[in-house]
Amino acid sequence: MTTRDPRWTDEDRDWMLALAVYRSWLCPKCGGLLEECTSHADTGPTFQVSKIRCRRTDALITEQEANTLPNPEALLWAWAAQARM
Known part of the structure; x- marks a missing residue:
């Protein structure tokens, strides 16, 4: 019987879970934090666009x-x- 090391360690899986949680906090449109860029249109912050x-x-x-x-x-x-010259 052959025993192999798993492709992902427990630490690898923890890092990937943390990354998934972090990405769930981001806006799919602008990449900013959802809590900062989404709010009611009348009461939320305004943003300057460049x-x-x-x-x-x-x-x-x-x-x-x-x-x-x-x-x-x-x-x-x-x-x-x-x-450039």
């Missing part, structure tokens, strides 16, 4: 929109960073 642009994604979308090759769904896109 935005920045992911230039990598912007470049990808620009290239995809300019694509004229046949079967565009078959194309694989890759990132190529260029150094």
Whole structure:
């Protein structure tokens, strides 16, 4: 008879349980704590929103929109960073 060590130790399982509990406290929309970002619309806090642009994604979308090759769904896109000079 062969005896094997379990893939997950008791400590591993405890950590995964703790992670699951922590994630259950997070808002699925913004990733913030549910108790901070959800409340009644009239009595809750207000938030200031700011935005920045992911230039990598912007470049990808620009290239995809300019694509004229046949079967565009078959194309694989890759990132190529260029150094600034």
